[in-house]
Amino acid sequence: MLLVLLAAATVLAQAPAAQAQPPAAAPASKEVEGVTVKAPEKDPLVCKTRQPLGSKVPKRTCSKKSELEQARHDSRENMEYLRRNRDPFYRPIEP
Secondary structure, eight states, X not given: OHHHHHHHHHHHHHSOGGGGSOOOOOOSEEXXXXXXXXXXXXXXXXXXXXXXXXOSSOEEEEEEHHHHHHHHHHHHHHHHHHHHHHOTTOOOOOO
């Protein structure tokens, strides 16, 4: 067993260093049939630390920025729907 470990270590030590390097990053834009196509920007990850109700231990939650914006939009639409269908004196909220 020791002999196998020594052989594996020797093989790994002799492996070329070029394989360990990460591949080159893709260009931000590329040209396709004379039209420049811009690669989509990465969606940043947003982390927030919140303390749940009734707990003293904070909890960290991470989401993509687009997911947070979609949740905010959906929440606003739901509130508008509830106000429109329940409140006789409804006035739309201007964003």
